[in-house]
Amino acid sequence: MIILLHLDAGPAERAAVRAALQKLGLEVEEARLGERTAFWVEGADLPPESVARLPGVEKVVPLGGRAPLVESTRVPGGRPVRVGGACFGGGQVAVIAGPCTVEEPAALREVARFVAQAGAAALRGGVFKVRTSPHNYQGGGASALRDLAAAAHETGLPFFTELSDPRQVAEVADVADGLQIGARHMQNFPLLIEAARAGKPLLLKRHMSADVDEWLLAVEYVLKAGNEQVILCERGLRSAEKHVRYLLDIGVVPWLKQRIGLPVIVDPSHSAGDWRLVGPLARAAVAAGADGLIIEVHHRPETTRCDAQQALPFADFARLMHDVRALAALDGRGLAGAQPSTPPPLQRAAGA
Ligand code: PEP
Ligand code: MN
Secondary structure, rough: OOEEOOOOOHHHHHHHHHHHHHOOOOEEHHHHEEEEEEEEEEOOOOOOHHHHOOOOOEEEEOOOOOOOOOOOOOOOOOOOOOOOOOOOOOOEEEEEEEEOOOOOOOHHHHHHHHHHHHHOOOEEEEEOOOOOOOOOOOOOHHHHHHHHHHHHHHOOOOOEEEOOOHHHHHHHHOOOOOOEOHHHHHHOOOHHHHHHHHHOEEEEEOOOOHHHHHHHHHHHHHHHOOHHHHHEEOOEOOOOOOOOEEOOHHHHHHHHOOOOOOOEEEOOOOOOOOOOOHHHHHHHHHHHOOOOEEEEEEEOHHOOOOOOOHOOOOHHHHHHHHHHHHHHHHHOOEEEEOOOOOOOOOOOOOOO
């Protein structure tokens, strides 16, 4: 079992719990779980209620569960994740927006300014791109990372960027507010552990072929490495359907929200693969209770070297933010980190 201590449990309480467990002849392993101390007790045949009564103990989680640490996040109010000034899972809808990939700095700044003014809570941008084909653009690397940090700084938005290799962790974690682990790396366990140890919030996308248990076990790796700041992101699954790029699993949003306390967001851009489907999918995600969205936006989508067909033009993003605000209000939520804005004119293309 895992014995989680209260956040404010001091050294004396820690020592007392450890001693009580050892007195029962148990092997005790201590670990940090976010800000809290946890004790791992393997193979113990103890009634969890008796351990739960020890002073300083918040919760006892049986190891029999598939992902006990993830299950332990289900507490009243959940476990919101703060990324810079943005809060995910705190009862508001937080929108991450920006280009698929960081290209020209002036264009990036234009996108960053626009999404900030439209009410986004955080900026996104890829610099170490993970591409299916080695012949496709692989991202601007270190200099693009500097441009992204500068654009984020200028707008006051925190930013997320993806990493794909444990050797990138130190460099990215030094400047990024949130580390994105992409779908293709969901089970890259050395990367998950190294990224977790950097102590920054992690945005963990679901692999396009992963079932929920596999996804939650990937989250479990991050929690076990001592980082409880995980945002889960549904981005669509491989399926028999060919009219959308990936089939968005909307049902997983309420399913997870009823079982775990970590924030769950949705990426309508990569699942749709078509900018005309992004708005409807994003609205469905918010209506299903998602804590946020991550959306690709570009000032001139036709010019970008990566995912041009799914990038939302400015007017459509502004319109979507207006819709998201209205939908969130239906269940008493607001936009996290957003400035109030007036509804922009609708300029959707025919059929959108
Ligand atoms: C991305 O967000 O840029 C990305 C590559 O997404 P995914 O890992 O979901 O394919
Ligand atoms: Mn993309």
